[in-house]
Amino acid sequence: MPLPIIQYVSSTYCDKPTDDQLMAKLLLNLTDFINFAAYIHHKVLVDGQSDMVDLVVLAVQLEARLTAWEHSVMGKRTWRFECKVATLSLDACYKGRFHLYSDVQTARIWSYYRWARILLSEILLNFIKQCPQSVATGLARLKIGNGGAAMQSSKPKTEGTDTTNPTETFRLEALRTIRRCAEETFINNPTFWRHPCIKLSEHAEVASPLPVYGVNGGMGVAGLVPTLFHLQVAACAPGILREDLQWALSVIDTVWGYLGLGQALSLANKMRAHDERLQMQSRGLASTDDSWPSHGK
Template sequence: MFTQLRNTILISCIQRQAHVPSTISEFSERAALLRSDTHSYTDRLAAILIKLSNLRADISAKYIVDDVEILSAAQAIESELTTWVITLPQKWAYHTFEVPERDFVPAANKAGLYPYDGRYHIYADFYISHAWNNYRAASIIANEIILGQLHRLSTQSATLSFSSESRVRCRSIRATQRQLALDICHSVPFHLDLVDAEEVQRSRPLGSVGGFILLYPLFVAACVYGTAHPVGKWVIDCYKLIRRTHGTEEALALVDILNGRLTSEGRDWAQEDPDIVEQSNVNEGKVEEVTEVSTDGNSH
C-alpha cells in the first residue's frame, strides 16, 4: 500500500512542480529497513524522484535562479539515475523482441494497435516494468532541464553559443530522450497484452492495472516527439485503447491535453529551445487524477 501511495504522490508532485511532503521521505527511509531487496531498488529510485520533483518546485518558485546551479543539480540527478540502472540486478533485465507487421498476431480484443516499430519488451513482472518506466520518464525530464539550462547559458556566452562540442552534447541528450520515449512505447505491449506471445500471456496484468500504470509515462513519451509525429499519434491510439478495454476515463482526458498543449511537431534544440519540462507539466491538476495501482494487483 505504501509503494502505491508513494508513486501516486510522487507523480502528482512532479507534474505540478510541487515539493514532495517530507513525510514521504521519512516513511521511505523507515520502510527501506523492513523491505525486501526488490523493494530496495524502487526505494532508491523513489529517493531520486523526490530530488527531481523538489528541484522542479524550487525552479518554479524561483528558490533557485542561478543557471549554473540548476544545471549542476539536474546533472547530479541524471547521474544518480544512470547509477541506478547500472547497479540493477540481472532479474531486472528485459528482452526486446521484434515482430514484422505481416507476422503480427494481435491478442483478443486488441486488434488495430501494432507494437510501435514492431518491437516490444518482456520483463520479469509488472512491478519491474513499472519501475523502468518511472526511471525513463524521470530521465527525460531531468535531461530537459539540462537542455534548457545549456541553451540559456549559450545565450549568455558567445563562446558557448558557437561551440560545436556544446551542440554535439545537446544532440546526444536529445537522442537519449527519444530513445527513452521509444522504450516506454516498447513496454506497452507487455502492459496491455497486445501480442499473442507466450511470454506475455504468462505475465499478463490483473484487471486494468497494465493500462493505469502506463498513463503517465506515455504522456511524457508523447511530449518528446509531439502529436504530429508517429510516436505521438501512436500514444494517442494507446490511450484510446486503454479507454476502450479498461474503461479508464483519464486516458481520454490525456488525449485532449496532448492535443491542446503540444505543438504540431517535435522541436530540436538546435532550432528552438524545447521545454519538455513545461510540456509534461499539466497545471491546475488536470492529470493529478491519474491513479497508480500496484503492479501485481496487490498492495505493496
C-alpha cells in the first residue's frame, strides 16, 4: 500500500467513529505484517545473529498486536459472530457449521485477519525450526516464559504443554492458532459464496446481512478470489488434517467447474501438489525440510 495512504490513516484514524478506528488499526497491523513477510521471504536466516533475534522479536510483537486487536473487538456488537449448525450439505458447510455476522463486510475483515494470523504463525514456526537459538533469545528478551510478565497475554497457556520450555510452549500455541483460524476460515466460506448444492431458496439460512450502505461485501466474482486464497492458505497450513484440505480443495474445484475462474484452477493445482508432497513425506520419500510455507510455491 502506498506510504502516503498509510501515513494518512495513521494520522487521522483516531478522529473516526469507533468501528472505523478498529478497522484502521487492523489495516495498519496487516500492512506491517505484509511488509515484514515480504522482507524475510528473501532473507537468509542465520541462527544466533543479532539481526535474526531482532526479526524474532518483531514477529512476536506483530503476533501480540494482532491478538490484542482481536481481544479489543470481541465484546463489540458489530464484530461479534455466532457459529451455528446448518441443515445444508456438508459439501458447502464445513462439518455442518456456518458463521453469522452483523454484515458481510465485517465477515470479510475477519477473513483477512485470520489469513494474517495463519501466515504469521507459520513464520514463527519456521523461525523455531530454523533458528531455535534466536527464538529462545528473542523470547527471553521479551520476558515470555520463565515467569516473565511481559506480553504473557499474547499466548495463553495450553493444557498439557511444557511451560518450562518457552519455545516449545510458543510452538504449540502457534499450531493452536493456525488450527483455530483455519477452522474459522472453513466455517466462514458460505458467507461469501453460495455453493451450487445450496438452492437459492435455502441460502437465507447461512447468509449474513448486507451492509446498510448497500455494498455487497465482495460477494461477486472479484470478491471471491480473496476467499479462495484464504481457503488455500488455511488448508495448506501446518497441522491441518488431510480431510480438511480435501474439503477446501473440493470447494475450490467446484468454483473452477462452475465459474471457470482461472485463479481457482491455479490454487487447486497448488493444493494437490502440497497434498502429494505431504503424502510422500509421510512415506519417507521426500524431505520434510521446508524453509517456507508450501502454499506459496
